[in-house]
Amino acid sequence: MESNLKARIRPGQARRKQRTDRTVRAVFFLAALISGSCIVLITLFILMKGIQPFLPGYAYGSVSLKDFLLGTLWRQDQGVYGVGFIVINTLISAFGALLLAFPIAVLTALFIVKIAPKPVKPLMKTVVELLASIPSVVYGVFAAGVITSLVKGLASLAGVSTAGGSSLLAVILLLAIMIFPTITSLAVTAIEAVDPDLELGSLALGATATQTHFKVVLTSAKSGIFAGAILGLGRAFGEATAVAMVAGNKLFGPTFNLFDITRTLTSTMLAGLKETTGLDYDIRFSVGLVLMVVILLSNLSLNWVKKKVGNGQ
Amino acid sequence: METCFEVKDLNLYYGEKQALKQLNLTIGKNRVTALIGPSGCGKSTFLRCLNRMNDLIENCRISGEIRLLGENIYDSKTNVVQLRTEVGMVFQKPNPFPMSIYDNIAYGPRCQGIRDKKVLDGVVEHSLKSAALWEEVRDRLHDSALALSGGQQQRLCIARAIAMEPEVILMDEPTSALDPIATAKIEELIEQLKTTYTIVIVTHSMQQASRVSDDTAFFLLGEIVEADTTRKLFSKPADQRTEDYITGRFG
Numbered sequence: 123m124e125s126n127l128k129a130r131i132r133p134g135q136a137r138r139k140q141r142t143d144r145t146v147r148a149v150f151f152l153a154a155l156i157s158g159s160c161i162v163l164i165t166l167f168i169l170m171k172g173i174q175p176f177l178p179g180y181a182y183g184s185v186s187l188k189d190f191l192l193g194t195l196w197r198q199d200q201g202v203y204g205v206g207f208i209v210i211n212t213l214i215s216a217f218g219a220l221l222l223a224f225p226i227a228v229l230t231a232l233f234i235v236k237i238a239p240k241p242v243k244p245l246m247k248t249v250v251e252l253l254a255s256i257p258s259v260v261y262g263v264f265a266a267g268v269i270t271s272l273v274k275g276l277a278s279l280a281g282v283s284t285a286g287g288s289s290l291l292a293v294i295l296l297l298a299i300m301i302f303p304t305i306t307s308l309a310v311t312a313i314e315a316v317d318p319d320l321e322l323g324s325l326a327l328g329a330t331a332t333q334t335h336f337k338v339v340l341t342s343a344k345s346g347i348f349a350g351a352i353l354g355l356g357r358a359f360g361e362a363t364a365v366a367m368v369a370g371n372k373l374f375g376p377t378f379n380l381f382d383i384t385r386t387l388t389s390t391m392l393a394g395l396k397e398t399t400g401l402d403y404d405i406r407f408s409v410g411l412v413l414m415v416v417i418l419l420s421n422l423s424l425n426w427v428k429k430k431v432g433n434g435q
Numbered sequence: 436m437e438t439c440f441e442v443k444d445l446n447l448y449y450g451e452k453q454a455l456k457q458l459n460l461t462i463g464k465n466r467v468t469a470l471i472g473p474s475g476c477g478k479s480t481f482l483r484c485l486n487r488m489n490d491l492i493e494n495c496r497i498s499g500e501i502r503l504l505g506e507n508i509y510d511s512k513t514n515v516v517q518l519r520t521e522v523g524m525v526f527q528k529p530n531p532f533p534m535s536i537y538d539n540i541a542y543g544p545r546c547q548g549i550r551d552k553k554v555l556d557g558v559v560e561h562s563l564k565s566a567a568l569w570e571e572v573r574d575r576l577h578d579s580a581l582a583l584s585g586g587q588q589q590r591l592c593i594a595r596a597i598a599m600e601p602e603v604i605l606m607d608e609p610t611s612a613l614d615p616i617a618t619a620k621i622e623e624l625i626e627q628l629k630t631t632y633t634i635v636i637v638t639h640s641m642q643q644a645s646r647v648s649d650d651t652a653f654f655l656l657g658e659i660v661e662a663d664t665t666r667k668l669f670s671k672p673a674d675q676r677t678e679d680y681i682t683g684r685f686g
Contacts, residue, residue, distance in 0.1 A: 319530040323592070326486060327543040327599060328520035337542070342533050 171407035182401035207375035212386045216358035219297030231309030254303035262364030265296040288370035291380040301354035312346025348428040362388035387413040437464035439633040445499035469644035472654030486522040523596030527608045529588035531580035543599040566594035586617025606636040
């Protein structure tokens, strides 16, 4: 059948199509430009605000950068601002939470994908996704009400006293609960993406299901699982509201005792932000800068580790 | 001729659908048996009965028996994990694990609790030599297996199966993803391997079946139409359908 298709094409169609192509490309570029410049602007703003207190001629009397970075005391009432111990506290609480949440999250993901009976699987996935979407302040209220009393009870069993349960341990437990769904849901995705042929290959060699899960499935998914850990760690570093509700904001440190109160970079930035001015206000931007550097360095080093242990992907 | 597998009245159902119908077949020891037939005829399904990989498929039901050296592998007392160390398998697409060449070969033995490095070193070398891969990879045993070419990966998978010192090696269209040169190497390898192992190979290529196999079984719609020596089946088929298929009239 001859439909004479070529004659039906409107004249100038090719040129019109190319014009649309160019327009669409410009729209994409604009979108990328807007999102990119937002990040640059925010970083620049924080950078400019954050370095102010260390510059000569600062309106509220300058602060020594060295004392700020290496300090082990934070007394806003005395005008002493040392962030060194807070950095260590932040690292301890974030990595502590990761250490606790990571194995449980990976095993949960393995269970959801490989072991859970068919009807249970979508249910568990939904629950994990719901957990990830609960606002942090809700976790904070839960932590202040439940985790602190749990820690208090634990402390009295061990024969130590706590500040009403507010403690490093409470922060770690809270953060572990908060990052657990993030890691689990990325691990689920990574495990689901493992080629079923690899599993069959393993079973065909006389490996049991458990051997296959641990030696082949997890090994094949480790790159994606690691990405989940990095994302979870980022959340642990960045969480402010909920952490501030159970940290106790210690004035000096660092804190190594699990039952002692602690202070993180985020809780420091948040505490009394609305009721302060001058140096005490501006210095929070400096703390924010430090936090950004800490997160950046942690991510870079974890990415380096990921490349080392990964499958070269 | 010694018997390796003895298949008696084998029926297989996926739910309500019957995929294999009343199969009877004898597979000779230290021989290469080719399973041929058009797509969907059940030859791969049958192959997976021989190491009970079909157990992993839901709603899959099997009746009848398959005897491996006299023992019914569908007996309730059969240990499936043990069976698969005796009946190795090579898949259609090369599926090396994302680990080093060495670890790929050592995987099977390690899963059986063998940790002695000397023993493993020996197994790795012997398996790679048997799979005609040793010379190509001896200097990079600890590099990722994924860096190998497709043909090398498939020979690695054969080496991985050999490492378990199985009785039988099942091959499910092992060269369909490979170029002609890599295919020729694998076919050459099959020729060498049959002195030590019994080989059952599913193939789409009738040339391949006639080149590498001693015996051939022709599958059609879940039934074995004809099974005989390859020479006989290709030169004087007893059934009209076999003749139509091997002369290219369908499939």
